Amino acid sequence: TDKVCWSDLCRGPHLPSTRLIPAFTLTRSAAAYWRGSEKNPQLQRIYGTAWPTREALKDYLRMQEEAARRDHRRLGEDLDLFAFSKEIGKGLPLWLPNGTIIRDELEGWARETERQLGYKRIVTPHITREDLYYLSGHLPYYNEDLYSPIDIEGENYYLKPMNCPHHHMVYKARPHSYRELPIKLAEYGTVYRFERSGQLHGLMRARGFTQNDAHIYCTAEQAKDQFLEVMRMHADYYRTLGITDFYMILALRDPSNTAKYHDDERMWADAERITREAMEESEIPYVEEIGGAAHYGPKVDFMIRSVTGKEFAASTNQVDLYTPDRFGLTYHDSDGSEKSVVVLHRAPLGSHERFVAYLIEHFGGLFPVWLAPEQVRVIPISDDLLSYANEVRDRLLQAGLRADVDVSDNRLNAKVRTAITRKIPFVVVVGRQEVADSSVSVRYRSGKEERMP
Ligand SMILES: [Zn+2]
Known part of the structure; x- marks a missing residue:
């Protein structure tokens, strides 16, 4: 349950002095009404976290930051x-x-x-007559999971x-x-x-x-x-x-x-x-x-x-x-x-x-290659190289990879940066040199670069 019940076990103060807390920090503050009723005066509720050592506090804050950075809703x-x-x-x-x-x-x-x-x-099927749920025992005892029934020709169906x-x-x-x-x-x-x-x-x-x-x-x-x-x-x-x-x-x-x-x-x-x-x-x-x-x-x-x-x-x-x-x-x-x-x-x-x-x-969004939505991003260094870039992409697609060409009019650096923030495993840059010797330059997530025929 998400409900937190709090009862004060002693009137306090719980510590003679806050100096006895080796490491603490305030995390946020929020308005609250006295005893939870809006008829009462408003108070400020202050949240904080206390730790036995500064090191432990630092680790905790680092973990919190990492959790926020990896939050699936944000990365999604x-x-x-x-x-x-x-x-x-x-x-x-x-x-x-x-x-x-x-x-x-x-x-x-x-x-x-x-x-x-x-x-x-x-x-x-996704919907089913209520009879099945009486047989399974969901009805009438465990109906809190179910949505209200749908009436089809006088019979009750459930999702x-x-x-x-x-x-x-x-x-x-x-x-x-x-x-x-x-x-x-x-x-x-x-x-x-x-x-x-x-x-x-x-x-x-x-x-x-x-x-x-x-x-x-x-x-x-x-x-x-x-x-x-x-x-x-x-x-x-x-x-x-x-x-x-x-x-x-x-x-x-x-x-x-x-x-x-x-x-x-x-x-x-x-x-x-x-x-x-x-x-x-x-x-x-x-x-x-x-x-x-x-x-x-x-x-x-x-x-x-x-x-x-x-x-x-x-x-x-x-x-x-x-x-x-x-x-x-x-x-x-x-x-x-x-x-x-x-x-x-x-x-x-x-x-x-x-x-x-x-x-x-x-x-943290850095999926292994087999799960990465886009595995290869092909970046032409100028617009006149677009057809070679498309050719490279088509060959990658035929080889069974998920590849796309950056067709934006951004500068090369911006294109590479976009590919990195999108966490694409392989970035292939094609320039004149690559067209001339039909090769590509591959940039890995590690930052390592390599030329390949
Ligand atoms: Zn089962």
Whole structure:
């Protein structure tokens, strides 16, 4: 919760003298009404931060500055990645062409990774009859996430808040034999969840977002290995992106508050055992948290830490032994009997919105070449070299790179500066010399320059 409750535990003063504080600085001041009522006189509220050493204070301020410089909302605007429009509505981002490239590259990578691991892709609708949500249990108990229903020919439809129930219906659409399992159904599924306007925060917290979602349907015997595969997938994704500071939280139920949880001791014990075994074997560090479980099972959250020290919940995973019974998700076993499957929920790259927001801050806009919206900027030193510059760009495009020519009438230095502020990995300058020997001069982000044929 963002609400901060403050109660004065002692009347103070808390220190005999401010001289005892080794390092502090004032950060801002703001007007406030006495006791929060506008009928009362106005006061000035002064904010400050105090540290045990000057060094610690300096580090803190440096980190704050770095966080502001990397803020995804600011970089999103500077690099033309995404935008919001008053007419479209709060919390509903527009992906601009540059941001869409990052989104598509991530999605393409995830699709290919999943294809290699035997996932099958599906597509499900954005609005759905209320019946599905009574079946899933969202209605009537968990309706705070849902938007008001849409009336279609006298029936209530809802915008989908999650993909799980739809994927279960895909599984259920055909009978399955033990020979087919595991079945892994994947979708970059767009969902809509109610967020109060005060809670919205750029791409980090939006009202509509697209998740890297999939559900694995398997036998109880397969569940541990399948869950382990999911964890390794997370670790591979993060390490490829240079994210090394991550760990898991195993959220368990609170045994003193049994009313809050589905009452089935055996189910809880099995789900916890499978989850823990997979977590241990993954060798990824984890901590346990009592009380954080869903009402029907334990959860595993992947937490990643950003360069500025912020912690970020990247994805939630679950070994789910509850939903299969509720939805009637079964398979025919080798002995001819019908058994319940185990469902694994996973979304290693979270949602495009949150994950791209994280990556913008993680890289500070300096994306690795494969994610950079524009990989090469071609700069002709004068207008008469434009056709050679276009020729260079066309060759780069044909080679599979994302390249553009700076056609502005700016001076060379200004063009190079623009390319640098746009954080483009390679800047290719073409002049007369380059035309004469059909070469190019490449400038890297490091500032290093090189001539190439
Ligand atoms: Zn799910």
